[in-house]
Amino acid sequence: MKKDLVTMTKEEHLVILMLNNAPNNLLNDQFLNALEKQLILSKKYGARAILITTKLKHFSAGADPKFLSNRKENTDPMRLINIIEKTDIPLIAAIRGGALGGGFELALGCDFIIASDTARIGLVETSVGLMPLSGGVQRLVNRVGLARAKEMAMFGRRYDAHTLENWGAINMVVPDLKLLDTAISFSKQLANGPTIAFKEIKKIANISANNGIKEADKHMKKSNNKVLGSSDAKVGVSFLAGKLNNINFKGK
Numbered sequence: 001m002k003k004d005l006v007t008m009t010k011e012e013h014l015v016i017l018m019l020n021n022a023p024n025n026l027l028n029d030q031f032l033n034a035l036e037k038q039l040i041l042s043k044k045y046g047a048r049a050i051l052i053t054t055k056l057k058h059f060s061a062g063a064d065p066k067f068l069s070n071r072k073e074n075t076d077p078m079r080l081i082n083i084i085e086k087t088d089i090p091l092i093a094a095i096r097g098g099a100l101g102g103g104f105e106l107a108l109g110c111d112f113i114i115a116s117d118t119a120r121i122g123l124v125e126t127s128v129g130l131m132p133l134s135g136g137v138q139r140l141v142n143r144v145g146l147a148r149a150k151e152m153a154m155f156g157r158r159y160d161a162h163t164l165e166n167w168g169a170i171n172m173v174v175p176d177l178k179l180l181d182t183a184i185s186f187s188k189q190l191a192n193g194p195t196i197a198f199k200e201i202k203k204i205a206n207i208s209a210n211n212g213i214k215e216a217d218k219h220m221k222k223s224n225n226k227v228l229g230s231s232d233a234k235v236g237v238s239f240l241a242g243k244l245n246n247i248n249f250k251g252k
Contacts, residue, residue, distance in 0.1 A: 005034035007055065008041065011184065013251065014191035015047035019054045024061035027080065027102045031064075036083045043089070048251045049191035050087065051183055052110065053094035060103025062124070063133070080134040084109030085206075088199050090190040094183035095119045096176060100158065105136035108143070111202060113170040114186060115161035116179045121170070126156040142209045143169050194232040195251035 007018045017038050019025045042050050053059070076082075080102060084091060093099075093107035096116040101124050107113050115121065123132045123140070131137070132153055140149035144167045152159070152169075161173040174182045190198065200223040208216035227233055231252040238244045 005031050006038045008038050010045060010047070012188065012191065013046065013048040014051060014184070014187050015042040015045065015049075016051045016053065016184070016187075017042070019052070019060060020056065022056055024058050024098070025054060025056055025103065026061060026064035026067075027106070028064040028067040032080060032083060039083065039087055043087070047089060047191070048193075048195045049090040049092065049187050051092045051094060051187040052106075053180065053183060054096060056097070058097030058103070059093070059095040059099040059119070060106060061098050062101030062103050068130075077133050078135055080106060081109045081139070088202065089195065090187075090198055090202065092183060092187045092190070094179055095121065095161075095170075096179055098158075100124045101132070102134055102136075105132060105134040105139070107170075108136055108139040112172075112186070114172045114174060114179065114183045115164070115170050116176040117161055117173050118176045119161045120158040121161060121164055122156065122158045123153045124156045124158060126154060140169065143167075192249060194227075194230070194236070194249045196230040196232060197227050200227050 003020065005019075005021045007020050009016045009018075017035070019035075021028075021031045025031070039050065084106060090112070091110040092112045092114065093110040094114045095107055096119055099107055099115075099119060099121045104121055104123055123136050125132050137149055137153045140152055143149075144152070148167055161170060164170045165173045172182075172186070204216050204219060204223055207219055232249045235244065235247055235249065239247050
């Protein structure tokens, strides 16, 4: 029986996707198809946040060499990152082992990155004469600045997680044995929060990063109206007015 390349479990409003393309979660069309399918199903199943991690030793060692060898000129180089970034709810990557090349780019498409203290992470493509193929360079510029992004992409080194946390490339480093529990706890805070507000925050932040503050300002009225019209915002205002003793967000 064919195994699932990406497995799904659901804990309340959180969906956990486990990458499972043994042995090293190499990226190819079949793997990306499975990931895209599970992301779509996650939304259908009512996910309010999605955690992406691994069932294996490594998060992902990058692209499958066969995938690169058979790549056609009209292949969309941004397919990997687009699969991730078109998801409008919070996405969290939890990295253990290696997250190299396209594996790191996959994580960079997420909103948050949590890494094990033993993880090794980097855009290593130049070590074999390539460049990061799926938007990793420009996304690193947004996270760590121009100089660091060029350094990471051109030298192709593997970095320890603490260094990348200090540079702002990732959000948090935790002991390896606590990675999954910490990532689930972190993700559940997002899954149980005001989903519409989170969606609009994500949208405005991404517009600002990609198109500038002035462009983001143009979207504020529409975002404000969506958030203020949400049931969760009305619950929050009632709490502030002393009409409720606690807040229980429904994601609506």
